[in-house]
Amino acid sequence: AQSVTQLDSQVPVFEEAPVELRCNYSSSVSVYLFWYVQYPNQGLQLLLKYLSGSTLVESINGFEAEFNKSQTSFHLRKPSVHISDTAEYFCAVTENRDDKIIFGKGTRLHILP
Amino acid sequence: EAGVAQSPRYKIIEKRQSVAFWCNPISGHATLYWYQQILGQGPKLLIQFQNNGVVDDSQLPKDRFSAERLKGVDSTLKIQPAKLEDSAVYLCASSLANEQFFGPGTRLTVL
Numbered sequence: 567a568q569s570v571t572q573l574d575s576q577v578p579v580f581e582e583a584p585v586e587l588r589c590n591y592s593s594s595v596s597v598y599l600f601w602y603v604q605y606p607n608q609g610l611q612l613l614l615k616y617l618s619g620s621t622l623v624e625s626i627n628g629f630e631a632e633f634n635k636s637q638t639s640f641h642l643r644k645p646s647v648h649i650s651d652t653a654e655y656f657c658a659v660t661e662n663r664d665d666k667i668i669f670g671k672g673t674r675l676h677i678l679p
Numbered sequence: 680e681a682g683v684a685q686s687p688r689y690k691i692i693e694k695r696q697s698v699a700f701w702c703n704p705i706s707g708h709a710t711l712y713w714y715q716q717i718l719g720q721g722p723k724l725l726i727q728f729q730n731n732g733v734v735d736d737s738q739l740p741k742d743r744f745s746a747e748r749l750k751g752v753d754s755t756l757k758i759q760p761a762k763l764e765d766s767a768v769y770l771c772a773s774s775l776a777n778e779q780f781f782g783p784g785t786r787l788t789v790l
Contacts, residue, residue: 570721602781609683609770610722610781656721666712666735667779669721 568593570659572670579647580678587642587673589631589657599640600658600667601631610656616640627651649677681705683782685771691788697759700785704752704773710734712779713746713756714770722770728754761789 571590579585591597601613614625621633631642640657657670684703692698704711709730714722725744727735731751739746743762748754758765766789772779 575719609783610772612778612780615778658721666724666727669723671719671721 568597568659568661568668570657570668570670572657572673574673575671576674576676578676578678581649582646584645585643585647585651585675587655587657587675589640589642589670591638591640591657591659593638593659593661595661597659597661599631599633600660601625601629601640601642602656602658602669604654604656604672606653613642613655647675647677649679651675652677683771683773683780685769685782685785687785688783689786689788691790692761693790694763695760697757698761698787699755699757700769700771700787702754702756702771702782704754704771705775705780708773708775708780709751710774711748711754712772712774713754714772716768716770716784718767725756758787761787763789765789 569592573588599616602610603613604610614623614631616623616633624630629644631640633640654672654674656672658667660667686701690698711728713725715725716722725739726746728748731748744758746756768784768786770784771782
């Protein structure tokens with residue numbers, strides 16, 4: 567069965583510092599991986615996704631994630647965070663396109679001034 | 680294009696009362712999902728529809744929860760009777776290919 571582990575429930579980081587949000591998954595088959603972001607009082611938005619091809623995927627706002635099959639990880643990184651990045655970030659996995667997604671418990675990113 | 684619409688945005692009820700949530704997916708999206716997001720946790724799938732048929736409702740507490748999508752477009756999720764532990768945000772999502780688009784959610788508080 568699929569599962570997603572986000573080890574850090576909260577990550578405080580100073581503005582303009584780099585950040586990494588960790589995500590590990592378990593699955594017996596090939597997977598598709600996602601990062602969703604939830605800004606305060608808003609719905610979930612897709613940040614980036616890995617379906618196939620290049621293992622490094624990027625978002626339009628400077629985040630990137632790398633699919634590492636051997637370590638079953640899909641960590642999210644940003645070299646320099648901004649106050650507007652304050653949000654909760656969810657890692658998710660699915661074994662089939664257009665199929666149910668299994669979400670991690672989320673990591674709350676706190677940007678410190 | 681318009682996103683996934685949900686109403687109401689907030690609802691407060693007392694335990695044992697009934698409540699219903701409505702979702703209008705993005706036009707043309709055949710697949711619709713209802714998720715429950717309890718505070719401090721990730722969303723959990725309750726039910727998945729493909730057009731007006733149920734694909735997966737394995738995690739839907741069927742003794743109190745029900746959902747329908749009669750014409751394959753909008754959907755309602757009902758809880759009857761509500762319990763304290765049903766307090767959560769109920770998210771609706773729709774998809775066409777490999778991306779799910781989420782609505783803003785309905786925050787339910789059961790007192």
